Amino acid sequence: NAGVMQNPRHLVRRRGQEARLRCSPMKGHSHVYWYRQLPEEGLKFMVYLQKENIIDESGMPKERFSAEFPKEGPSILRIQQVVRGDSAAYFCASSPMTGEEYFGPGTRLLVL
């Protein structure tokens, strides 16, 4: 059973470009979570999704950030018009209903 997969592992963007981060949950998991880790900090919750539904987006910035988890395909975290402050590691986790999250390897975003 493959673990949570994220791609790309590293992403470099210039200010103003769009960043698209993908997450494929573990097989059988229908809950996906996105977290952001700034340098020297812990992970901060961004959004919780189930298939075709956003359940909790209380940690998402109000502008430029969006997330989806379509019926088919991976979950996507989209950051429009990136700024240098968006540089961080973005982690995806998936879970069944048991409360234990399985984390992907993360996408390191660098905004030049």
Next chain:
Amino acid sequence: AQSVTQPDIHITVSEGASLELRCNYSYGATPYLFWYVQSPGQGLQLLLKYFSGDTLVQGIKGFEAEFKRSQSSFNLRKPSVHWSDAAEYFCAVGLNAGKSTFGDGTTLTVKP
């Protein structure tokens, strides 16, 4: 709102010495409790978790943690540290499925 405090930003221990990493949480109920380890540039690996039952939890790599409700603590311990244990350690709390709140982490350095 829940919060997690890891009072020690950085800990250095000698190889073979014992280790204790502290974690205190603030939560309205008994949460799910987790310890993760993160090596540089890597994702998070779950060391152990507490949902209910025995308050002393055994994890992987020889780690254990003890849940103390009266102190709102979930400290991580290992009797004898190995050089390969050098990494960053995160305590997290959650409720039901996912959406964990993480501490800011403790960086462990192991001296030969």
